[in-house]
Amino acid sequence: MLNGKLLIDAHCHVGEGIHYQLMPKELLAQMDELGIDRAVLFPADRHIAVDNVEGNDLLLRAVESWPERFWGFATVNPWYGERAVSELRRAVGAGLVGLKLDPILQGFLLCDPLVHPLVEAAIELNVPIYFYTGTPVNALPLQLAELAQCYPEGRFIMGHLGNPDFWLDVPTALGQSPNIWGEISPNLPAAVNRVVSLGFADRLIFGSDVPMTNLELEVMKIQYWQVSEEQRARIMAGNLLRLLGRTEGEQI
């Protein structure tokens, strides 16, 4: 809890990646220090790019070991085709609660029909899909809006709100597609305040992107959001719980 409010970090990478390493136990220690109740785990770089099963298994072990502290989003590279869909079914069946796709690390245009079988499987499994965004030319907010409009029954998360250079597109994308939520790391308070001022507070989700960032500093920014206390609580945890179909009671 942070100042009496539930705090869930919706975006943490764990595992032994090539560019970074963070094990769930180390993350847990940082969470305890900073008042983070729960974290949503994502695989590390090479697990996202190629070694999907290894990454998903690491997440499954973490959520089994600390079910009150971690949820996990599976990843599969869409170029694996049918094998990707099967791996998603296995990982979600075993306990992961979402799908993470990364057009940069996995090498595809965000709205390429290549991802349609995975989107359809995620809808059938009733899990949201998190897309990394912000890097041109193939991981952009309006590409996510295009995909989300193809699947109005799907639930999508716009990772990083198009950071750093696509902030102008974010309100347009959220406006086009009511089924997109925005994860805010590593944006400045100004970016969060802008999206809130345009009426999207109920669709923003706190995340840190640790270990690409400093967790303490990501949490530090929460106090600077120019929002009502109700809105603050929703961005800190409520919006994500609603997206995942959980209640605060279940969480605590």
Add this chain to the structure above:
Amino acid sequence: MIIDCHTHASGGRSFGLSSIPVADFVAGMDRCGIDKALVYTTDGFFSAFVTCNDELQAFVEQFPDRLAAGPTVDPRCGEAAVAEMRRCRLELRMKGPLKLHPWLQGFSPVEPFMDPIAEAAIELGMPIMMHDGTPPYCTSLQVAALAARFPALTVIMGHSGLKDLWQAALAAAKRYPNIILCLCGTLPLGIERIVAEIEPQRLLFGTDAGFGASPGNQEYRLGQILRLNVPEEIKALILGGNAQRIFDLA
């Protein structure tokens, strides 16, 4: 001494952002313990740069001990651009670098009209800071190409690759000794790597204050440096010592 090497004033008309009164700008620095700031335009990237440089000068003159200006020009303007660089440096006594923003200004750093700009900058002892980290005209290696062509020119990467291109900024800084990296909006993981691999004398820090101002922005960017796991004397160089040396700030 903490010197914020990347801030914007008189900005806002172009992006519909509210412009910041100078007293509020300095109050933001006070809140974070920032002693001095190098201030650049925003509107000048889109409109009459001479007028915008005058506005910038009027802004910094209100707090001469705290603020120093870095002008901009449209490099396509040739002689008029060079004349404006001279005016800003020699008449207005601006101490900051020439600030260019190739993707907002719509040119590539590799275009030939940059030659007279670079030559004038060398003659005036004026570094050129460019926005970097953003395709298609501001990738870090496009900015670095100017440093390659003019070894006597000091080229400052305004963002050290931002979120996506810090590895390119790092590679460029290793290859060309006349590149200085400003840690401003760089992915925090990238900041750690750059600080581990580049001589500390070639690093600056900035917050981008003034471009979308909210309390907390500067605290966050300054925090990236304050929390680095390096000796205090290295932090002191990044936070201010290098800027004092490079821009002759007391």
